[in-house]
Amino acid sequence: TTPQKNLFIALGGEQGVQSLVDKMITAIGKDPKIFDYFAETKVSRFRQKLYLHFCHVADGPCTYDGDTMIDVHTGMNINEADFNHLVDILVDAMTQQGIKNTTQNALLKKLAPLRQDIIYR
Numbered sequence: 001t002t003p004q005k006n007l008f009i010a011l012g013g014e015q016g017v018q019s020l021v022d023k024m025i026t027a028i029g030k031d032p033k034i035f036d037y038f039a040e041t042k043v044s045r046f047r048q049k050l051y052l053h054f055c056h057v058a059d060g061p062c063t064y065d066g067d068t069m070i071d072v073h074t075g076m077n078i079n080e081a082d083f084n085h086l087v088d089i090l091v092d093a094m095t096q097q098g099i100k101n102t103t104q105n106a107l108l109k110k111l112a113p114l115r116q117d118i119i120y121r
């Protein structure tokens with residue numbers, strides 16, 4: 001047996017990742033610090049694309065067909081504090097869902113390199 005399963009499976013598969021995305025969207029909707037960025041966002045598309053993106057990043061059986069991280073975040077001028085804040089929202093969602101720390105860290109490690117494509121664009 002392998003101690004670390006496929007990350008997508010460890011995150012709870014389709015249901016688990018969908019639920020993470022839903023929790024994040026709920027949290028963003030109530031968040032005074034970053035809600036303004038999303039004020040004009042079409043939630044149905046964001047929900048679908050964020051799911052596909054996480055699924056793809058976590059080596060799940062998905063093809064991400066959304067815009068590139070650079071393209072989508074260009075013009076937003078997201079700073080480090082706001083980036084970290086969204087990561088905190090993700091961590092809270094994973095913790096609420098009972099995802100263990102090693103699994104949380106594995107996803108965060110895969111997302112970390114994207115930071116440079118997202119901030120100060």
Ligand code: HEM
Binds near residue numbers: 038050073083111
């Ligand atoms: C690891 C961090 C992040 C990832 C993986 C990520 C990923 C994504 C994805 C997959 C989309 C959908 C793309 C599409 O519609 O084609 C998206 C859209 C968006 N992201 Fe991010 N994002 C991250 C960080 C952030 C941060 C820190 C902010 C702002 C504080 C942000 C603001 C937005 C907004 C406002 C949209 C919607 C754009 C629109 O309305 O079309 N993102 N992001």
